[in-house]
Amino acid sequence: MNPTCPGPTLGVVGGGQLGRMLAEAASPLGVDVVVLDPTPACPASRVAEQIEGPFDDPDAVRELAERADALTLEIELADPDVLEAIGGEYDVPVNPSPDALGTIQDKLVQTRTFANAGIPVPEFVAVADAGDLADAVERFDGCMLKARTGGYDGRGNVPVEPGDDYEAKLAEVGAGEGGAMAEELIDFERELSVVAVRGDGERRAFPVVENVHREEILRETVAPARCSEAVAERAREVALDTLETLDGRGVFAMELFEESDGTVSVNEVAPRPHNSGHWSIEGATTSQFEQHVRAALGWPLGTAEARAPTVMANVLGDVPEPRPASLSGVGDVLAAPNANLHWYGKHEARPLRKMGHLTIVDVDASTDDTAARDDLLARARDLRDGLTFE
Structure with missing residues (x-):
């Protein structure tokens, strides 16, 4: 698809925070976005048009295809068979491919596919x-x-x-x-991830990042990861090898384990932008969201280099039970040097629900400065912990 401004319309199955950030990244490129989501006034609806309907409803997907020049997804609940049939019916490209989506939707099939391809897995x-x-x-x-x-x-x-x-x-x-x-059960040293992207005859990999989980939910991402160069290179190799097992253009996020001996294995893969790539909005030359838009349209990819050490911290619903979303302490984040807040626009805060995230960047440090990343992580946690739901 030849790049033009104004550009084409991208149809996205899913209108959560990932769809919202995809639309935010698409707008400067002149690309309009239409999302399909069953939630009334979904997060992406503030910055994109919304078709209200189930992710896997053929009529709703058909309406999306009628209004779009290309289709992609931000959630794995789409139906690959429906996407393949309707994409073919309307001659609208679907990326990543429905086949890749079908493989990843079933964790057993996904893991078998990787193992059969020689990808290291538990x-x-x-x-x-x-x-x-x-x-x-x-x-x-x-x-x-x-x-x-x-x-x-x-x-x-x-x-x-x-x-x-x-x-x-x-x-x-x-x-x-x-x-x-x-x-x-893997006794891992740290959890890593690599966001890789395949375009039209080209591919990129963002720097290897380190993920900190608690209660099985991602809390912080440190970019680049505080691991050795050898481990980072191995993680990148594994991620790009994994990318070769999946069809279609777009962003694929590979979650990895680093064991104490430096062994790297694949945990899971997402065929879309990923929480561990949010740091790239401020921390990379081209964000994962812009890369996904470019790839889905078949446009040239941007560079995936880190600008500076960056830490992302998720803002979770720290509430005992669901309640209307009202966040306080925002001013402290806005006043902090090189800090950025992203609010997802969800109406209701729920326990451990992802409501937003913040990033903090050290523009004066090099990307191999471990002490700078340690300091950024502490500062990001302090800022995040100062945010409360009233």
């Missing part, structure tokens, strides 16, 4: 019932049980130890007729 087995789970626990001396479909933000993943109630654990992850997957 040991795993399919789990159909409590007996299979008992065997997996004995084999791995405890395991991480994962729902095959539908899990996100730690939901659908639960550790299992010998002697646990295996039926209850299967119910907890929502294992249905398709069963679940059990993985060995």
